[in-house]
Amino acid sequence: MPVSDVLSEIKKDYLYNLVLKGERADGRSFEQYREISIEKNVVRKAEGSALVKLGQTQVLVGVKMQPGEPFPDTPNRGVIITNAELVPLASPTFEPGPPSEVGIELARVVDRGVRESKAVDLEALCIVPGKQVWIIFIDVHILDDCGNILDASSLGAIAALLTTRVPASKFDLGEDYSLPIKDIPIATTAIEFGDVLMFDPDVDEQSIANTRLTVITTASGNICGMQKSGKGTLKQEQIYRIVDIACEKAKEIREKFLEA
């Protein structure tokens, strides 16, 4: 057995024994998030940006915008393109090269939150119907993966969009203006381990859990996206419980950090 597997068995045992006592390694309660901090506009060259810290996890999200062609089936709407890079500086398990399955999933779930919550008023981003619309590139850069990069990335994406100025003057399209934002989606992730649901898993907790569920909620308390991940199962009641807590947590995070 490789050393990493042996270590993970030992870790699993340790964490499981803590769970039996109702504890987590860092002393948090099962539903408690690590400390969150959001620094906005950290990259001047980007139209919008945010550095999110979730405990020791660090994610930088940058937004760039440029005029381009709309999709043929949505001629009057701007376009959102979300990308995530798991750069090798962020974790010993990330490798350079084309995006991994995990990276693609991450980008698509972040995208799902922004898109399905209708957070960006895409109709307001039409320049010439059918010809020219604004294209928003949301690029997620993971800097330090200490667990739950999904929630951090999702938070970074909406925080960056909230600071985004449409660079109209750069393209002779009038004055710059703030990107019209209509909703604030928040992703909340929990893992299932030993019949316990733990929110905001750190990197060890994540590595031992078989199942993870992310729930994205909107400001009105509705659900706009979900994604189960990992080779385990969930019971119906567990899903409902995660959804309930996700709604609460998202409300707290939204009020504290993003509704200024």
Place this chain on the structure above:
Amino acid sequence: MDETDITFFKDGFRLDGRRAEELRPVKMEVGVLARADGSCYIEMGGNKVIAAVYGPREVHPRHLQEVTRAIVRYRYNMASFSVEERKRPGPDRRSYELSKVSREALEPVILTSYFPRSVIDVFVEVLQADAGTRTAGINAAAVALADAGIPMKSMISACAAGKVDDTLVLDPMKEEDNFGQADLPIAMTPNGEITLIQMDGGLTPDELHQAVEMAMKGCRDIYEIQRKCLVEKYSQLEAPAEEVHACE
């Protein structure tokens, strides 16, 4: 697009004449490919999907092998002609994601520890797409795994629920998916252990509960079809002759 002129319901019936909580017709055939260890062809409404299972077999490249269990690979692939606008052949970001979640939908029931250092390959080809290809693929793949004789703890059945015109519907078809308000695919064991859940669109917490119930009911119906399909094939097989005559 959110605003359309499509009327999704007429006198309580859907565009294709179904009721809100009704599945599309399902046709399933097991063992359709000669070379594969297990295979299954499924039609769910306008979807035509074929799944093949190879393995357990040797892992290539070898560094992927696991010493304590078999690895499972799942490749979801759409034929370029399966959709209205020709799809560029080869995997895109969507198919990478679907392959991942579909694999994770099946892995919980596969007894991988029986086959260390090997791989179980599942290949799913979408020949014709009409919303719900991932669930059709998972249904076919689960039957193909059983057909290949892979030890499994249980069957996996998948089905989606959606929301159109503020009404929840089972197994959305293309129009309902494109212009609908939400889509919630689920895969589960017959005992109700959920192995896949995804959602996009907008649902209130109450609607979410109802949609999950609805999709789970759909999964149970599909399970019966899967079971019947496998029983039908294997009950027809003759037992091998008991006496074997050796060559002289």
